[in-house]
Amino acid sequence: MRTAFKDGRLPADSERVEPRDALLAQVADLVDARCEAASFNPAAPSVPVSGRVYGAAEVVAAVRASLDFWLTAGPETRAFERALARATGQRHALMVNSGSSANLAAVSALCSPLLADRRLVAGDEVITVAAGFPTTVAPLLQNGLVPVFVDVTLPTYNIDVARLEAARSARTRAVVLAHTLGNPFDLAAISAFCERHDLYLVEDCCDALGATFDGRQVGTFGALATLSFYPAHQITTGEGGAVLTRRPALKRIVESIRDWGRDCWCEPGCENTCGKRFDQQLGTLPAGYDHKYVYSHVGYNLKATDLQAAIGRVQLERLPQFVAARRANHARLSTALASYADVLVLPEATAGSDPSWFGFALTLRAEAGLSRRDLVRHLEGAGIATRQIFAGNLLRQPAYRECVHRVVGRLDTTDQIAENSLWIGCFPGIGEAHVEHVAATFATWRSRLRKAG
Ligand SMILES: Cc1ncc(COP(=O)(O)O)c(C=O)c1O
Structure with missing residues (x-):
């Protein structure tokens, strides 16, 4: 219900503009203050796979739409x-x-x-x-x-x-x-x-x-x-x-x-x-x-x-920056992890394409005989979040095992992905400091393996 003025009259549009703008300005200040806090903390490292990247404009748009x-x-x-x-x-x-x-x-x-x-x-x-x-x-x-x-x-x-x-x-x-x-x-x-x-x-x-x-x-x-x-x-x-x-x-x-x-x-x-x-x-x-x-x-x-939709309109304006940041992070990770190509398959863009990278995929080479579970534990232990390539092999998922389907030839690479792949984040919420931490964590993983081997 809309609030009436003291004299019982409903506020005219022109009279309501000011409080609404003042409220939206306050919302913007509040969100700006909150967003400033997010950066890499070496004392409690965290490299998420993804996350909302937004500013005051999105929250103001949401409040305005509300x-x-x-x-x-x-x-x-x-x-x-x-x-x-x-x-x-x-x-x-x-x-x-x-x-x-x-x-x-x-x-x-x-x-x-x-x-x-x-x-x-x-x-x-x-x-x-x-x-x-x-x-x-x-x-x-x-x-x-x-x-x-x-x-x-x-x-x-x-x-x-x-x-x-x-x-x-x-x-x-x-x-x-x-x-x-x-x-x-x-x-x-x-x-x-x-x-x-x-x-x-x-x-x-x-x-x-x-x-x-x-x-x-x-x-x-x-x-x-x-x-x-x-x-x-x-x-x-x-x-x-x-x-x-x-x-x-x-x-x-x-x-x-x-x-x-x-x-x-x-x-x-x-x-x-x-x-x-x-x-x-x-x-x-x-x-x-x-x-x-x-x-x-x-x-x-x-x-x-x-x-x-109001939030989406603002996010869409940021899309070019978001895509550029994903590409830059992906390129940084490719450089940082290039020396692991003997044990890891590093991701490559399809010929003729310019990806908008969702994540940085890695597959342990079968011949290296290394354990994905061990690598995942090592990364997660250092605050680096990991994900597997979604369902891996959908046909090995409980819900899909008995679905009516046809398979063409063998799904060997699909199985390899189910068994040996993972991905880590390259979204715009991370930057150089996060990538340096990823590189350092892979280095400790390798030296640990060397000691064990
Ligand atoms: C390739 C692909 N398709 C569809 C979806 C489903 O999207 P939503 O989570 O919005 O339902 C996802 C989710 O991440 C996805 O990765």
Whole structure:
């Protein structure tokens, strides 16, 4: 409820500007003071894998959006979607509440009845990899599609494109792949393969916002692409994600799937955008049935809120700096760890690409006979956070062991990743001092091994 002035009158807009601005200025001061504190402390070293990197502008935007109290997707969301489309070089961007939801909406869109005989149906095959994040693959299973797993290669951690033709069958309809840890997969080979065989391509760019291939942004090659704004990613809105597409028909389908499956495309708070709200005959519904309650898809509610979008708008302005910082940290780590190439596979960008590195991947060479668990303990003990390459080999995960799928050849490198890989942080919250600590910690690891050996 809005507070009335003493005389019972509601404050006019002009009278309310000042307290609101004063409040936002106070918020900015508070956040500035808090952000100044974060730097490397040699007495208690900490090298996280990821984290929110933000300033006063994000918190002010969130508070401003809270004061507007729109609560669901509204004007901030539309503005964020427009800015995101501009920043990614795509025609349409649709905000959703996570990267997983983005993948679900994108894959489900390919199964839409509105695509007629171009739609994917249960039992159709989709080429993908098992070395990745589970919710790249989960939407395939959720839609009754059959994942066809192809091995990956090191040091890019992406699909082995030499096996694409062997993976194809009469039922193959699409390729769904993530750009692993921000390193683009070979978009030239994959795009040519998809064109040759008339397959849809979905690019999971959740870890790769800002990466390019042949000078072109990832997310602009496939029929659909997805983004995540979870705090670990290149920009954050807390929870959040987006679907990108250049095709108006797919945009409309994704929007419907995101918004309960409805046929109507009125924005929240709007009515009768199509001008025919009570004037259509749809299916066997009564003539003039309210278009707002006509459903063309078995959908979900995957919408995000204006609070998240307001934060996203500010984060997006920082994207070029964020990507540059990730690249600089990745390059520093590559230099600092170059002398371990005899025991560690160091990460390399896919030819023709400029990654937007999500993390710095390492794989212990099998022939070195070293233990990942030992290295992980050593790093974690020194305050250096580690992660494994998500699911490792998805088919070895309890939830996926019995899923209907096909494997092409052997997944030897996928297994190698499950057994011997890890990644450490290169996000903009770390800098030279953190990298020096990483280098020193690897040096103690090696000298310990030498003593033991
Ligand atoms: C490649 C990939 N796809 C999808 C997701 C899911 O994103 P979210 O956590 O926003 O659901 C992630 C999460 O990090 C990811 O790494």
